[in-house]
Amino acid sequence: EVQLVESGGGLVQPGGSLRLSCAASGFTFSSYSMNWVRQAPGKGLEWVSYISSSSSTIYYADSVKGRFTISRDNAKNSLYLQMNSLRDEDTAVYYCARVPDTAHIDYWGQGTLVTVSS
Amino acid sequence: EIVMTQSPATLSVSPGERATLSCRASQSVSSNLAWYQQKPGQAPRLLIYGASTRATGIPARFSGSGSGTEFTLTISSLQSEDFAVYYCQQYNNWPPTWTFGQGTKVEIK
Numbered sequence: 001e002v003q004l005v006e007s008g009g010g011l012v013q014p015g016g017s018l019r020l021s022c023a024a025s026g027f028t029f030s031s032y033s034m035n036w037v038r039q040a041p042g043k044g045l046e047w048v049s050y051i052s053s054s055s056s057t058i059y060y061a062d063s064v065k066g067r068f069t070i071s072r073d074n075a076k077n078s079l080y081l082q083m084n085s086l087r088d089e090d091t092a093v094y095y096c097a098r099v100p101d102t103a104h105i106d107y108w109g110q111g112t113l114v115t116v117s118s
Numbered sequence: 119e120i121v122m123t124q125s126p127a128t129l130s131v132s133p134g135e136r137a138t139l140s141c142r143a144s145q146s147v148s149s150n151l152a153w154y155q156q157k158p159g160q161a162p163r164l165l166i167y168g169a170s171t172r173a174t175g176i177p178a179r180f181s182g183s184g185s186g187t188e189f190t191l192t193i194s195s196l197q198s199e200d201f202a203v204y205y206c207q208q209y210n211n212w213p214p215t216w217t218f219g220q221g222t223k224v225e226i227k
Contacts (some may be wrong), residue, residue: 046218105207106164107164108162
């Protein structure tokens with residue numbers, strides 16, 4: 001069974017940093033690209049970042065470019081999102097998601113809540 | 119930037135009735151279109167990808183159609199567990215982005 005478990009969320013002040021992690025199991029993690037997708041409270045879904053299976057290709061949404069860094073450790077079956085210079089508008093549930101063919105997402109984690117507030 | 123527009127924002131349907139949800143892209147996305155279902159407090163679940171292919175385990179009452187800029191998700195006979203928010207999503211090669219529609223809430227009439 002495919003499982004994606006996010007961790008690392010919490011309350012942080014504007015301008016602060018946070019590192020999210022996603023532990024993957026039930027599939028060959030090193031064979032799949034991954035996305036981070038977020039959802040602000042009561043709002044819709046927003047793609048944040050993409051990383052290919054070998055980390056050779058990385059993309060970011062304009063809203064986070066230069067502030068967030070995606071990475072992965074295939075030996076540890078883990079995905080990461082380093083978030084710096086956090087803003088109020090970054091408050092959201094952050095989902096780790098598997099991307100089977102660069103076109104859609106087939107599995108999602110349960111999400112971790114990031115709250116940016118003073 | 120490709121914008122995805124879903125309609126209606128809210129759809130009130132009685133159990134057993136048919137529901138038709140629309141998604142329009144501001145420019146052609148070919149068949150790079152997926153549909154997701156999200157219930158309160160839960161992560162989204164993949165229903166349809168490639169515009170018309172049902173994901174594993176998705177009941178046959180869910181069907182997708184369309185290509186280019188106009189897409190439709192049809193639920194042939196609504197069950198109680200189908201009341202949820204539905205999102206369409208496109209993938210664009212360049213600039214590489216995954217864009218979601220704003221969602222359609224299917225509620226009990």
